[in-house]
Amino acid sequence: MSGSKPSDRQSGGLPTAELAARLAKGATPDARAEVAATVGKALEAGALGAGELQLATDIVRRLAIDVERQVRESLAAAVRRTSDLPHDVAIALARDIASVARPVLEEFSVLTDSDLVELISADDEDKQLAVAARPTLSEAVADALVAHGTENVVVAVVSNPGAVLAEPTLDLALDRFPESERVHAPLVARDALPVAVAERLVAMVSERLQGELVRRHSLPLDLATDLILDGRERATLGLVNDSSPPERVEDLVRSLANGGRLTSSIVVRAACIGDVTFVETALAVLAKVPVDNAGRLVHDSGRRGLDALADKAGIGPRDRVVLRAAVETVDETELGDGPADRQRFAETVIERVLTRFDTDEMGVSDEDVMYLIKKLEGYVAARPDVASV
Template sequence: MQLLTEKLTQADVARLLSDPSTENRSETARKVSAQYAETGLGMKERALIEDIFRVMVKDVEVRVREALSDSLKDNPDIPREIAVSLANDVSEVALPIIEFSDVLRDEDLLEIIASKGEDHQQAVARREHVSENVSDALVETGNEKVVATLVRNDGARLSERTMNRVIDAFGANKEISEPMALRSELPLTVAERLVALVSDKIRDHLVTHHAMSADVATDLFLSAREKATVGLLQPDTNLRDVVELIDQLHRNGRLTPTLIFRALCMGDTTFFEAALAKLADIPIANAYRLVHDKGGKGLEALFEKCRLSRKMLRVCQAALEAARDMQLNSGDDRVRFRQVMIERVLTRFEDGFDPDNLDYFIAKLGRQAA
């Protein structure tokens, strides 16, 4: 084959396309594509090769078009019309270009999603980068396999609204909910919904597979869910995210006294203050002043307004004292805070309390407060 660096002529183009052998035409597609990727081609040579591509995308043999697609999938310089034509072809031809080509724009991908089937849609979902708009369209297909592929792709951007739609529609499908939970970035509210979803499944499994009473199973799953929920809260979590989480918990009946107390036991005074503000229906700034009233009357009145048990009041006061001491002496260290808080409880309130079993203590307080 005459090298393109020696310049293609119209006669060369005709000769390359005249061989009726499918294998030869497929090989020609690969070789011409490789030459097109090289630097140093003149404008005429590039234009001639592009003319070859325009003919090849209409070749009657799928193998030829497939070879062309596979050879051009990583080339960012091919004309968009060629990429679009290949992307709208049969699956064997379209999938490499759809999945790998940077030439395709969002509008091209949206058209493919709307007009093609599952194979094409899954190829879109596998792309290295998927925009929020394209992710929305993929979720709109309602195809579980497509959505599962999408949520497994950490390069796909999903808005919080879209993530919630996925949970609403496919939360019961572990092929979707599990990879969703493993994504590198999740809004706090979405993570909490996944925690609740998994806990519900655990409870149902305990009841149906282990001859466990519904009450005992509920106690176990609530404890697991609340531990996981508190674990979502990090020291750098901003107040807006905390408030959104508390709103969601309250709206779904999951802002329980034991959850609030558990967060405080882990040193999260921001969650504690915002949660009490929500229950009392007052501004967070007001709750903050009441919680940290040195005379103690503020917290007592806030507990009464929130209808929280006085049995938890003294323990919360001890935890708040520990939090203030930690801020002065140890900084932001949750493990150390937990130890200090338990020491306060041991010395003041709980004879025989096992410091390694905070879960039991919280559950006991919850039962007493009920």
């Protein structure tokens, strides 16, 4: 049997006095890097006794200030997931060059929010990106990253589902990068956004992202309606860029329905500005009937088909009355071919619908009246003969 004492042996890869002795004898950088990996694995396993833990800690402290970058990199990679590392060692590694600090900044639970905020303020993009990649980011850390980080860093933060983003932090991201679709897109894709932030995004993002905003977030009804119907109007007039082909109406309607955004009010408002294609498709999807059948029912001369279809689609009695009047008005109004004709057509339909009803129990709701009046005012103000006055 060997005469070695148990404390001088390596048992199952645990650090012992033998490892410390290897370091004391002037081990090569490769050997020191190997010791770093061995100690790190033992710390991560969390099975060290009190004496072994103290010895491992002493070894780690020495390796954390090793002159060779290779050794420090090996140590940082090995201890990135351990919770037994002393705080001072964690800070030393985090303040090291980026290649050493990165694994520690990405995963190390020993670092506090205060530590991370201080490190972020040093304006090192590589380190900021490492922090932004952590599984979770507190409100304070996320705010510091957005305040100090480059566009790449802010994109990483708003793309991180584990980041807690307060409304002021979101506003700051938009203030700093108002024209960056790289920032806008992951914001739109987040599970939840404050309404005020979503409203700001509406004016900043592309038409494609506006559609995503409507589908994913609870925008105010008037704003959501404008985005949906104005987008449809642009598509109808061929005003959408070739790089953003207009979405098929049925795809749009189904995506709205799947997101719970296809409301009775939006259907009624679409009818009131003359977008019957949207109305037919929406009623078909809500009533679960083929679109062709819905089109025939909508334009049934006796309007019984429209009433039955709207009822099956879940449109209430009050809204059905307005819907019927709007469709009748559309059928009675001639639509020209040009953009100005389409705009004038919408004006005419709104005017006729509004004059047919008072805002009583079976008429247009107060909210829808206000929406249609604002819509009408917008159409009139945009007319060349009015705009030039």
